[in-house]
Structures are given as structure tokens and as C-alpha cells.
Amino acid sequence: MCLVGPNGAGKTTLLKLVATLLHPSSGDAYVMGHSLKREPDEIRKLTGLLTARGFLYDDLSAAENLHFTMRMAGLRPRNVEIARVLERIGLAEVADNRMRTFSTGMRKRLALGQLLVRSIQVALLDEPYAGLDSQGMRLVDEIVREFKAAGTTVLLASHQDGAAVREAEQTGVLRKGHLEILPKSESLSRHLSLGGPAGVPEVE
Amino acid sequence: MGPKSTVEKVLGAVALLAMLAGSIVGLFVVGADAAQGNVQRLMYVHVPAAWLAFLSFFIVFVMSVLYLIQRDVRWDRVAVSSAEIGVVFTSITLLLGMMWGKPTWGVYWTWDPRLTTTAILLAIYVGYLALRSFADDEDKRARWAAIVGIIGFANVPLVYMSVTWWRTLHQPPSSPRSVSPDILWTLMLNLAAFTLVYAYLMVRRIRLARLEGELEKRMAYNA
Amino acid sequence: MALLRRAWAIVWKDLLIEARSKQAFNAMVFFAALVLFIFSFALGPDTELLREVFGGLLWVGIAFTGILSLSRTYQNEETSGGLEGLRAYPGDPRAIYLGKLLGNIVLLLLVEAVLIPAAGILFQTDLWPHAGGLAAVALLGTIGFSIVGTFYAALTVNLRAREVMLPLLLFPALVPVLLGAVNATTLVLEGDLMGEVGVWLRVLAAFDIIFFVVCIWIFPIALEE
Secondary structure (H helix, E strand, O other): OEEOOOOOHHHHHHHHHHHOOOOOOOOEEEEEEEEEOOOOHHHHHOOOEEEOOOOOOOOOOOHHHHHHHHHOOOOOOOHHHHHHHHOOOOOOOOOOOHHHHOOOOHHHHHHHHHHHOOOOEEEEEEOOOOOOOOOHHHHHHHHHHHHHHHOEEEEEEOOOHHHHHHHOEEEEEEOOOOOOOOOOOOOHHHHHHEEOOOOOOOOO | OOOOOOOHHHHHHHHHHHHHHHHHHHHHOOOOOOOEOOOOOOHHHHHHHHHHHHHHHHHHHHHHHHHHHHOHHHHHHHHHHHHHHHHHHHHHHHHHHHHHHHEEEHOOOOOOOOHEEEEHHOOOOHHHHHHOOOOHHHHHHHHHHHHHHHHHHHHHHHHHHHHHHHHHHHHHOOOOOOOOOOHHHHHHHHHHHHHHHHHHHHHHHHHHHHHHHHHHHHHHOOO | OOOHHHHHHHHHHHHHHHHOOOOOHHHHHHHHHHHHHHHHHHHOOHHHHHHHHHHHHHHHHHHHHHHHHHHHHHHHOOOOOHHHHHHHOOOOOOOOHHHHHHHHHHHHHHHHHHHHHHHHOOOOOOHHHHHHHHHHHHHHHHHHHHHHHHHHHHHHHHOOOHHHHHHHHHHHHHHHHHHHHHHHHHHHHHOOOOOHHHHHHHHHHHHHHHHHHHHHHHHHHOOOO
């Protein structure tokens, strides 16, 4: 599902809410059948968030960052796995360089890599195209397609147009905290439903 | 805030009467202490103030725990009321302690465990209230306050113990002098009076907190 | 346990970053040296006096240096998206506290390894015969300091007035630990004629345990957004 809307509409807030980083001030939501309020940890196991800056450490290398991600996600990091992901996102040659030397585009790719090393079922992508060149944007589109093929739900918020945006099975427009789903097929609504007295969790 | 409720009026009147009674007895009726003279009369304010300083924080602690268990912001309102009133009583305790100390022992400050602990208590209160001012959201504020309230309270006995042990290293502890029954009764009277004042102030402050809370909510909706 | 593994991942990450950037360690050592020098100037060359107040001076140095490193504990995370990044991972958030705590303890102990001998030299106090006792006090005191400090650092991390609030909140909570550490240090250096050091060490350990239990238990609430 793709979320579009002007700046400040609340797209990032919504993604963070689903990622359980923000607390709903009223109402509840269900992700893969788990309640945001009562089972946030279950949701964290299933979701991966891609943010504008990414959760990356400048003084670690690309490989070490992924290593850390895997350990924090409770996985046993294997170099083979990490190498494979680095290859996929096109950072294999700079695997051991410190993140400090990376460009914005490279950081974005590594942040994507963080999602790939885990086994998530819901991918939350906040402005995935930002900072990427056309090659990078194509990478994002490919990865989104791979996610969809594997059955992973993708919730994507974007200003910019791109293949992934156009290929979205459902599009929602978010304006000042109110979400309006444009009529399309219903396939993704099985995985993500919003409910509660406010209708939509309040924007902070 | 509007007119006072019946409870507030009655409580206020009783508290005022009690304070008058306590002050008159303490200042004029009961005899002065043989050793220390009239300065000793400060004790009738200093000791009750100290008692309330610590009682107030105990209440803050209880409310903090209740808030964390039930997440009902009403407990937090009681907590902040008690904290604000507690700061006042703590300051009074310290000031009077200093006023008592100068004529009696020649110094404004002694590292007596009780006085030191009271000073630290003031620091804890100030930290508690300062932290609250940084949260705009009612729930976040209550949460942070509850955390500081609980840790702060757990800290107080530890501070007292460590200061006591520290003092015994450098000085044997002062033996408590026996107190005449007159002085004891006057003390009890003033203690009761102060507690009534505390109760009165609490009732008023809690009502104010409730109104503030409602105002905040309305402003949030309109924003 | 998964909790320990994740905590260890954080410790490893923080120490690795520190080893590479050396930001915090250098700043702390320089700051500590400055504190020591100023004390020397203030107290003059009277070695008897210096030896008497050694315990207090040392722990002032450690405390100020420690506070410096505490505000940086989570600063590290700031450039990488803030604590949010760590909170987004599944698992008990207490792993974050534990990881940060261990990292702080190790860093502070490393600085003390330089600071304590330097203090001994500057204040003309022979520390070597008391090395064992000093090490024990330093360890327990540092642990106590870090337990409370790491917790309050997390609580104040997002505040605008963090630099003011952290010391303000920390000061009352540190009184028991600092009193214990200063006294124990002084006793150790005096030769401990009455065998009291053991008592103080046990007191310090008790404080450490009490604060640890309270802080780690309450930590997830401090992290809630």
C-alpha cells in the first residue's frame, strides 16, 4: 500500500506508529492480528522500518552495521548472509569502509539492507526514494517487488513518483491526519486495519 | 478557581483555628526551654514542617506507584500537589534549622544527618518539579514524574543512612535529650495543626490541578 | 539469554565506536587532568593536607568526568536516528539499559586507570600499598555511579535542557554512592585501623544492588514515547 500526502500530513507519524515507536493517544490498531497497545513486541518482531536517515552508525563499517542489526533482531549473524545482502544492494565493494565515508544514496541502500537481513513480514518504507539516483530507485522498486512476491506487506510513504508507487495495490491519501483510501483492490487490507474511536490514531 | 466548597471552607477554618491555638501555646503558654531559652520555641514550627516535608514526599511516592499501576492521571495530580506543598515545607524546615542553629551552636549549618537529608530532599523535589515542566503531554509528564518520584523516595533512606555513617566516623552521634511533657504536648498540637494546613492546601491544589488538566485537554482539541 | 546477547551487542558496538573515534575517552582524560591540576593549585604544596583530602578530590574528579561521559552515552545514538533505532528492535528494552550501563562502566574504569595513578603522583600520595582496596572501592563506586547515571541519562536524553537536568536529577541520587566511595577511599589510604573498610564496601555493594534493581525494573517506562 502506498501513502501519499503533503508534508506534515502525518505519513512518517503513521509509519512510526505501526513500528510501535509512537504510542497511540487513543484507539488501537492491529498489525498481522496483533494489537498495538497490548502486543507491541510481537509487532516489532514482524516489522522493519526504513527512515530518512536510517539507524546507522558512522564509525562502523557497512558490514558491521548489518552485523549489529542482526544481533539486535535476535538473529545469529553469518557473514555469508551479510555478504549476500551487501551484494544485492550494491555495496559489496565498500563493505568494510566506515559509514562516515558513505554518500546519502549509499546510506539509503544500507538502510534497505537492514530490512533485508531480517525476516520481516511488514516493511515500512518512509520516503525510500529520497537521496537515490535512478539506479538506486530501480533497486528500491525491485526490492519492493521481491517483498510482495514473498508475501511481505509493504507500506510505503512517498512524495516522489516511482514504479513501486504506481504498482501499489492500494493507495491512500493522508491529509492533516485523515486517511482516505482510494478505491482499488482489497488485497492488502487483510494485513493492515485501522480502528478505534478516533478512526485514525491522532497525529502528534 | 471559583468559590470554595463546603469541605474546603470547613477544613480551612479548622486548620486556621488549630494553627492559632498551636502558635499561641507555643509562643506564650508553654514555658521556655531551660537550656536553650526562647529560641527553642522554633522547634514547634521546625519539627512539624520537617514531618510534613517527608510526609509530602511519601505521598508523592505512593501516588507515583499508583499512577504507574493504573495510569490514571488523577493520581498524578495529587502527586504534583503534594510535591509543591512539600517544597514549601522543606524550605521552611531548612530555614528554621539554620535560624535555630546560629544561636544554639554558633553555626548556620551542621552536617547533621536529618538536616542534610532534608536538604537533599529539597534537591529531589526541585528536580521532580523541574522535570515536569519539560513535558507538554499530560501522560508523559505523569510518567516521568512517577519515575523520579519512586527513585527519589527510595533514595531518601539511603541518603540518611550514608550521612549517619559518615557522621559517626567523624563525630559520635548526639544523644537525644529527654523532653518535658509540656513541650511534647505543644509539639503534638502544632503537628496536628500543620497536618490540617497540609490537608487544606492539598484539597485546594488538587482542585486547581484538575481544572488545569481540563484546560489543557480543551486547548489540545482546539489546536 | 536473548536479553544478555542483545545487551552485549550494544556494549560491543559502543566500545568499538569509542575505540575508533576515541572521542569520549580523550575528552574525559583531559577533563580529569584539568580537575586534578586545579585542585593541586588550590590546595598548595602541603602534602599532609593533600593526602587527607585525596579521597574527596579523587571522587570529585571521577564524578565530573563521569557526568561528561554520561551525556555522551546516548549522543552516540543521536546521529544514528536517536534511541528510536534501538527501540524499534524486538525484545526487552532493558537490554539497552544493560548494554549502555556496561559500556559506561568499562569506559569510566579505563579513565580511572589513568586518573588514579596520576592523582597519586600529583598529590604525592603513595597508592601502591593500598592498590587492592582502592581497586575495590573504585569498582563499586564506579558501578554505582554508572547505574544511576545511565538511567537518568536515558530519561533526559530528549530534553532541551539536558545539560542542566541531568546533573540536577543525578546529584541527590549520587549522594549515598559518593559518600560511601569517598569514605572508603579515605579509610583505605589511612590504613584502616579499625577494619571498617569491609563494612563500607558492603554498604556500597548494597547501594549498587538496590539502585540496580530499581533502575532496571523501571527502565522500560522511562523509554516509552
